[in-house]
Amino acid sequence: MENFTPWSALAGGALLGLSAVILLLFRGRIAGISGILSGLFTPHKGDTSWRVLFLVGMMLGAAILLPMGFSIAKVPQGSTLLYVLAGLLVGIGTKLGNGCTSGHGICGMGRFSVRSVVATVVFMGVAILVVLLREQLGWF
Structure with missing residues (x-):
């Protein structure tokens, strides 16, 4: 939180919502x-091009903003095996939860989906717990 800039966070959130x-x-x-990414591996007729364009647009957005002085969060050095395991668990969780943080937290809550509100409360609660365990107890 030492470099928190509310205006850029607000602008980023507005662009995500838009x-x-x-x-x-x-x-x-x-x-x-x-869902967008997994749909690339289980394509339906005429359903692939918008997914590719959306993902390419995300990458291009980062590529355009980096030279303008924006930065990407640094990933701390750690065990590659731990990162792979964490990625697999996130993938399994998104499949079991029928969506990810962006699907539930931005889109689902914006549509007042009860399932998305519950999912968002659960993943935010778990995230807070993990941070507390890591910071206070030195776990992970």
């Missing part, structure tokens, strides 16, 4: 990244 609304209005799709 992109989710545009995708929902014009394609009738939810902007959940796990």
Whole structure:
């Protein structure tokens, strides 16, 4: 929180919300990244191009903003095996929870989905618990 900038956070959140609304209005799709990505591996006829464009747009956005002085969070050095295990657990969790943080937290809550509100409360609670365990007890 030492470099927290509320205006850039507000602008980023507004852009995320705007992109989710545009995708929902014009394609009738939810902007959940796990669903967009997994849909590339189980494509339906005519359902791949928008997914590729959405993901490429995310990467291009970062590539455009980096030279302008914006930075990406640094990933702490750690065990590659631990990162792989964490990634697998996140993937399993998004499959079991029928979506990821962006799908439930941004899109689902914006549509007042009870399932998404419950999912968001659960993953935020677990995230807070993990941070407390890590910071206070030195776990992980």
